[in-house]
Amino acid sequence: MKQKIIYLLFLLNVSIYSQNIFLKGYYIDNNGQKNDCLIKNHDWKYNPTSFNIKNTIDSETKTISINDCKEFSIENExxxxxxxxxxxxxxxxxxxxxxxxxxxxxxxxxxxxxxxxxxxxxxxxxxxxxxxxxxxxxxxxxxxxxxxxxxxxxxxxxxxxxxxxxxxxxxxxxxxxxxxxxxxxxxxxxxxxxxxxxxxxxxxxxxxNPNTNSQSNVLFKTKKAIVSIKGVTALNSDAIKFQREPSVNTGFDTKVNFSLGAEMEILMPFNNYTWGIFIEPNFSKYKANQTIQHGLNNSLTRNIILDMNVIQVPIGMKYYIKSNSASSFYLNAGINVTNVKEGTKIDFENTDSDYYFTGFSYTFFGAVGYKHKKIAAEIRINSTNNAAASNGYDIQFNRSSLVLKYELFRK
Known part of the structure; x- marks a missing residue:
């Protein structure tokens, strides 16, 4: 599981270089020669020290450094x-x-x-x-x-x-x-x-010079962060395992359940709005009733019950890889905070050896998704966490999700 998340983060890092648009522009070299070309619009947050050009859309990309250039521009940008x-x-x-x-x-x-x-x-x-x-x-x-x-x-x-x-x-x-x-x-x-x-x-x-419009000589375009609110539903695959050596080392069968929530995302006003930060609180229920074997040579059987309300709050960063003006792939990663009601437990019937969940725990997650207009879908993988309230036993809770989102508001 950790390897999968590391791989998603690797893709997030590598993909930074996979986009941004070449637009018509020019640069002036140190000899004062103006060169018309296509310039890669990185929409820099900080002033650059170099930039990339192409002579035509199919030609090789070249890098022009500050040592080789007096001025460069993309029209209207x-x-x-x-x-x-x-x-x-x-x-x-x-x-x-x-x-x-x-x-x-x-x-x-x-x-x-x-x-x-x-x-x-x-x-x-x-x-x-x-x-x-x-x-x-x-x-x-x-x-x-x-x-x-x-x-x-x-x-x-x-x-x-x-x-x-x-x-x-x-x-x-x-x-x-x-x-x-x-x-x-x-x-x-x-x-x-x-x-x-x-x-x-x-x-x-x-x-x-009153004959000119006061805005005609303003070259800077003010960009503001974009706020997006989405409704979220997810199909979750939940795996819960628990152990107290040597007598108990088992778990519930993997269960599928649904969650509902909302996402608030802020798209940052640089790099062509490819970076976003988001928070996505959601709610789900988990119910299980199962008979397990435990003890020496699994000689004993016991009925176990779990009835749990789960609130999760993923918080992370998102990176968009735009394919066209309406669609984009994206990657995200962050921390997922999980909360269950105090006193939630795995109930071993007719015993006093119940396993209690801690109120708060967290995992790391990574996801890959696709967005088209207002609709988005992603596959999210979480690392496994120890959700036990005591050091005397372990409760490993792991969730993978297929997440669907619909944008309700954008400004």
Whole structure:
């Protein structure tokens, strides 16, 4: 069983490279030559250092690194430019703040994502090691970072009140402003966020050139997470075995039952919505009445009864492998939390040697599925867990499921 789950996780890892679409775009090499091509749209969460291209849809894939390129773009999707500039590497994590008001600059060559183009340009750099950094340029000036930094009060011990250096507001006041005094744009509510800065730059550019639409020079498309609610039913194959050496080592026959539940999934707004996180509470009943043989040489017989309500809550991550706009295969993996009512037991009739279940236990699971429009089906395999409430005996509960889902809500 563990090998099957490991194999599913392996498929999940390998499949990351199996999709994402090549779209019409271009890149400009270091000699200033524009090259039309097809570019693989990874919908990056963090700014890339390279990208993949094809000359035609059937040609070989090539990798273009930041060392070989000045700019690349997919029309109506994104545009990146290369820049060697100072970038602040300060953290915003409380435990890593310092007492310096000034940024901790390093010089680095990076791809900047273009958010707004016009008389005043706005850029974004996203990196997993430190917070988002915004850059700007006006007219033919050099690209500079908009400064925003959290720090401790330098006159007190570290761990005191947190201060914020909002020098970016002064930069905007001096360098990115409306030339028409009667149309003054206030900075009071402009936060160091993507939404606020894009709106400010678009408004300023429109103010200085009123013949253009304020959104015409905004290159960034805002993406939000998608919430999906599904009704869920499953056909479960349940195996329960128990042992107390040497007298008892047996189990119930494998039983098939149904479960009902619901799934809430959040599709993440990057990598073309291929990643999701989900929680899927469900309810099922398990009933069994069986005669077993036990004791020395199985010389004794005993009737055993189990009547159990099971609540399971799988929590995990899902990865979609899209085949077309309406259909996709997917893989998921995570932890399955199982709850049974306190006092639930395997009842050995006419004895005091009942086996009790623990209230909560958990297993790991992996699944492979297929989704078409609103309908999805998957095969899910769980690892085996010890659900016994005592160390004196073992109760091994294992469930494999065929799961059917129907999407009720999506936004």
């Amino acid at each position: 994104f545009k990146y430019i290369k820049e060697t500039t100072q970038i602040d590497t300060s953290s915003e994590n409380y435990s890593q703040l310092d007492s310096k008001k000034e940024p901790n600059y390093i010089v680095s060559t990076i791809f900047l994502r273009v958010l707004v183009e016009g008389e005043n340009d706005l850029y974004l750099y996203e990196n997993e090691n430190y917070p988002d950094r915004y850059f700007y340029k006006n007219n033919d000036s050099t690209i500079k970072q908009l400064v925003y930094k959290k720090y401790f009060d330098p006159n007190k011990n570290e761990g005191s009140d947190v201060f914020v250096n909002e020098f970016y507001k002064r930069q905007l006041t001096n360098d990115v402003k409306c030339n028409d005094i009667s149309k003054k744009v206030t900075l009071e509510n402009v936060k160091y966020t993507k939404i606020d800065l894009i709106a400010y730059f678009a408004k300023i550019n429109n103010c200085n």
